[in-house]
Amino acid sequence: MRIDIITLFPELLSNSFEISIIRRAIRKKKVEIFFHNLRDFSKNKYKQVDDYPYGGGSGMVLMIEPIFKCINKLKSKRNYDEIIYLTPEAKVLDQKMANTCSLKENIIILCGHYKGIDQRVRDHLISLEVSIGKYVMSGGELAAVVFCDSIIRLIPGVLGNESSALNDSFQDNIIAPPIYTRPASFNDWKVPEILLSGDQKKIEKWREIKSTEKTIKIKHD
Ligand code: 6GU
Numbered sequence: 233m234r235i236d237i238i239t240l241f242p243e244l245l246s247n248s249f250e251i252s253i254i255r256r257a258i259r260k261k262k263v264e265i266f267f268h269n270l271r272d273f274s275k276n277k278y279k280q281v282d283d284y285p286y287g288g289g290s291g292m293v294l295m296i297e298p299i300f301k302c303i304n305k306l307k308s309k310r311n312y313d314e315i316i317y318l319t320p321e322a323k324v325l326d327q328k329m330a331n332t333c334s335l336k337e338n339i340i341i342l343c344g345h346y347k348g349i350d351q352r353v354r355d356h357l358i359s360l361e362v363s364i365g366k367y368v369m370s371g372g373e374l375a376a377v378v379f380c381d382s383i384i385r386l387i388p389g390v391l392g393n394e395s396s397a398l399n400d401s402f403q404d405n406i407i408a409p410p411i412y413t414r415p416a417s418f419n420d421w422k423v424p425e426i427l428l429s430g431d432q433k434k435i436e437k438w439r440e441i442k443s444t445e446k447t448i449k450i451k452h453d
Contacts, residue, residue, distance in 0.1 A: 242267035253394025273298035318372035322361035327402040334386035343372030
């Protein structure tokens, strides 16, 4: 997979991709990530990329021209399966969306900023809009990290143990059961006896019950 991220703040993003599973995915060549600074596509000597909204109102609006130029440059080199705009005004990311997006070959991610972007970008250049939750952040950069992490870990061959993504919470709308590791007792807080029993059948049953309990609890919170 190739991910091109269009942003005003590449420095906010780049470090996040240099740790853990994403770094491993990059090293294993399962994913390539490129950053494009929108300011490099400004025709203005002050590198301006935003302007006042027509009709008045507060806040600045990202202009269409630099975005258009950047997207066009990328599209001239390869085909993109999806051009994604990250905005709180969209369907909220869930595991199903992450699964679908993890199958794409090439995607562009546009991070919003300021008050928003010229509506014509959304109408004519964007194929998918994604939010990461029902709250507002100052920009799409942190959302891009969240979105990329959620899809990269699903690319086949990224996680060491293939089944480990399949057993993730939310893959079947089910929350994973509690897990423990050594020591069996810490401060007198004990690992459930059954997990030490070696009785795999009983353990599976116990995990199912705990999963269900957690799932019901979270749905009712
Ligand atoms: Cl994708 N962007 C911003 N700016 N805020 C958000 C978001 C995205 N998702 C939730 N809040």
